[in-house]
Structure formats: C-alpha cells, structure tokens
Amino acid sequence: MxxxxxxxxxxxxxxxxxxxxxxxxxxxxxxxxxxxxxxxxxxxxxxxxxxxxxxxxxxxxMRRGPVLGLRRRRALAAYGELVSALADQRRVESFPDALYALADAARGGGITALLRSGAAVDTLHRAWQAPGASLAAEAGAPVLQDALVAADLLERALRPLSxxxxxxxxxxxxxxxxxxxxxxxxxxxxxxxxxxxxxxxxxxxxxxxxxxxxxxxxxxxxxxxxxxxxxxxxxxxxxxxxxxxxxxxxxxxxxxxxxxxxxxxxIRVVYEGTMAADRPEAGPEPERPTLAWVGPIAPHGGLLEALRAFGELRERYQGLRLRVFGEIPPGAEEYARACRAAAEEFGEDARFGGWSGPAAAGAGWVVLLSGSEGPRPRLLAELMLTGRPVVGTDVGVMRELLGPTGLLVPPGEHGPLVETCSALLGDAERRARLGRAGRQRAQELYAVAPAVEAFREVYLELAGQVAPVPEAAAAAPTRRPQPFARPAEYWLGVRTG
CATH class of the missing domain: 3.40.50.2000 (Glycogen Phosphorylase B;)
Incomplete structure (x- = not known):
C-alpha cells in the first residue's frame, strides 16, 4: 500500500x-x-x-487564485455555519457538515486569502455574537479585536484545506x-x-x-x-x-x-517504540547519595515540593545531594526564580543542571518525578531504561507504565515523598531490584519490534475492510469499487509464485 x-x-x-x-x-x-x-x-x-x-x-x-462569485458566497456561508457550531452548543452537530462544505468550496483555491478577508472577520463576528450563543455567555462577548485574532488563528488551523x-x-x-x-x-x-x-x-x-x-x-x-x-x-x-x-x-x-x-x-493501544530500549543502562551509582529530579520547571512540575522534601531528607542522610534536570517553559520564569531562591539555602548540594536527556537520570540513586500532570510516556520509559528506580506522583501514565516496578505518591504532598525516598535511599538492594525490574518492563513495552508489528496488523485490518463509496463516485455506479477484485497480495506488494 x-x-x-x-x-x-x-x-x-x-x-x-x-x-x-x-x-x-x-x-x-x-x-x-x-x-x-x-x-x-x-x-x-x-x-x-x-x-x-x-x-x-x-x-x-497550495491552491492559488481568488475565490469569486457563487463559490465565495458558499465558502462564507459554510464558514459562518462552522463558527456558529462552535459558538452555540445547540448547533454543534452541524460542525462536520460545515467543515466539509468549506473544504468543497476550497477546491478551486484562494480559501486562505478569503479567510483572512474583512468579509470573513465580519462573518465570524456576527456568528459569534448571535443571540443565544452559549460560548459568548460563558466566556464573555467578543469584541472586534477578538474577532480579528480568532480569524487569523482559525485560518492557520484551516489552512490544510488548501x-x-x-x-x-x-x-x-x-x-x-x-x-x-x-x-x-x-x-x-x-x-x-x-x-x-x-x-x-x-x-x-x-x-x-x-x-x-x-x-x-x-x-x-x-x-x-x-x-x-x-x-x-x-x-x-x-x-x-x-x-x-x-x-x-x-x-x-x-x-x-x-x-x-x-x-x-x-482503539488499539500501541506503545511508542524507542531505540533507547537497546541502550545499556546507566553506570554505577554516584558515591554520595543523590536524588535526580526530572520535569518541567513550572508550577505543574512540582519542583518546590521536591525541594521541601529534600530539605527534610538532608537531616536523615548526611551528604545527600539533589540534581535538577529540566527546562523552563515559556511563562514559568517567575516560578523558576522562586525554585532557585529556595535551593540557595542548600548551597552546592542542590544544583540545576539543565536538561541533557534521559541519561541524566543516571546522576542519582533515585529518579524523582513530583509533577501534578505526569511526564510524557516515552520520557518515563527512557528514564526507566536507565536502570534507576523511579519515585513519581500518581498522575497520568505513571501507574500504567511503572506498574509494580516503581513507587507512587499522592501529588502535592511532600510528606509521602519524604518517606518513600527515604525508604529507597536506605536500601541499596531494593533500589537495584526495582531499577532492573523497571528497565525490563520498559524494554517489553517500548521495544521497536512490537510497535512495528502492531502497525503491520493495523494496516492489514484496514486493508481487509470494504471502503465506503466516495462522494465523488456516488453518482457513477459503474465506478463503484469492487470488494476483493484484487487479491490481498496486490495491496501488500507481495510477489507470489
């Protein structure tokens, strides 16, 4: 195919x-x-x-050329119906028909320029402010500036129609x-x-x-x-x-x-295969007890909770260090400054290393993820592949991917975080056992071969289904597709005999 x-x-x-x-x-x-x-x-x-x-x-x-005459009126009417479906919950079921009508009008070209025109802005503004529009009632009535911004953003989103x-x-x-x-x-x-x-x-x-x-x-x-x-x-x-x-x-x-x-x-769950599944695990643990924190340095990343927990853990484990690996998302600069200010009292024991890939997890005895939204599945898998035990908050995919190979704590509570990290820092055999189990689990879930084989089956399943008659051919019965007119080997490019 x-x-x-x-x-x-x-x-x-x-x-x-x-x-x-x-x-x-x-x-x-x-x-x-x-x-x-x-x-x-x-x-x-x-x-x-x-x-x-x-x-x-x-x-x-892209298709070029202006949209003129009847096609222009059809395109603006479809665009108005699409915005009305977004602005009024009672008309939401008309969204697909409006989308395809706009796409049909876009076939001749010029739809990008039309959606940036004053006529499109007026169409959007009127539909958005129509009586009974639930969106305006919930989020506030849009002003002309809102219509100009929204028209530009919608044009970008709808550009693939051209x-x-x-x-x-x-x-x-x-x-x-x-x-x-x-x-x-x-x-x-x-x-x-x-x-x-x-x-x-x-x-x-x-x-x-x-x-x-x-x-x-x-x-x-x-x-x-x-x-x-x-x-x-x-x-x-x-x-x-x-x-x-x-x-x-x-x-x-x-x-x-x-x-x-x-x-x-x-729906078929297919875990994203990664080449990291074949890489060797991280080397020996650092000489000094170390926590490797990973995540976005933002409010949902949970670094302040981790710093608070680290402060209590230092009283139990002499020489304990914290290594922070993460990036600062746009808009989180103030939060990052607060984290650095909180870390100053720990001196050199708490360092910000920046994000250098999942291998950074090898810098610690324990990998710590304390965010409230959970990491991306592939990132978590690559952290597990380092062979270090993971302590994370029970959010997102954490429970699903870690399974019994990691330790979970409630988000936003530093007390359980302290006790869980303390249990691992004081038990080298348990750290090694959980690290090996986590690596094996990530290799099973995120190996490349199972993911590729899963998509081979997905493609075969779709190839075996009878495709619906396209709208363009509906009026021409002689051009209707004939199921099983060719053997499956034809579609797969397999040469037999």
Missing amino acids: RIALLTERADFRTWSAEGSWCARLAEGLPEHEFELCPLEALPGTGTDVPSERVRLRAAER LAWQEGGPERVDLCHVLGGGPALLPALLAKRFHGVPLVLTEHGLHLRERLRGYRDAPYGLPVRALLHAFHLQLAKEGYRQAGLITPGSAFDQRWQEYCGADPGR
Missing part, C-alpha cells in the same frame, strides 16, 4: 532522520511505500530527506496515517470524505490536551481561547469518528479519547 504519514510538525527532518519513529516504521514495513507529508515543510528543503524509505511530498503546495496533494490522479494514496491529530487530520478527513481513503490516527500524547495546556498562558483573550478550544475539540471528535482505527500511546490517553467520543472497539 501507499501510505501517507501526515504530521503537523514543521521540523520534518527529526521525523525522517535515521532512528526516528517514522523511519523505524518505514524500515520495519518494507512491503509498504511511505510518504511523509508535513503540513509545514521547511523552506528550501525540497525532497532531500535522509531516509530513502520516507520521502517528502510537496505539502506546501493542500493539493489529496486530489485524485496518480498521486492517490491507499491509506492516510495521521501522527498527532490536530490540523494534520484535515487532509486525511477530506481524503476519506471525497476519495474513500481509510484513516489511521496515532496520538503519542493527546493533541487536544496539549492544546489546552498551551492556551493557559497564551496571550489571547478568554473568548478567543474558548473558541479555539471548541474548534480543536470538535475536530478531534470528528477525527475519532472517521478513523478506521485509533492507536493511542497509552491506556491513559485511550480513556481521554473515549471521553471525547471515540469508539472503544476501534
């Missing part, structure tokens, strides 16, 4: 470079032809991609595999809607949740954030409805997807 890997990422080289997730998938499934389709290709990169199994399609190629790659002809693909969700879903949704191309959605961390976290500190008014939240929520729900199979990176994300309306029968 020809499989399009659709991603929102602009730094596509990190996806296609040797050892990356996309490259491992392509190399592990040589019976398929993969084409990487980043929505925001870096300028000047052409098709020079390191992996010869993954090549870049011209995703930056991509030309999903049109018919020799460049057709047999399957769309969306990585991460969000706007990358749009071309795949259109390919399914207009051409019957099946869709697989993989989320290594819920895209919608990350969007919501990003909007917390975004420099937009509350009405704008509420409107963009509603858009990404409805886009995620439509993606879950249309995907033939959904492959979250953890059971924790699966529960979020089901909460957003995903069908449990179409």
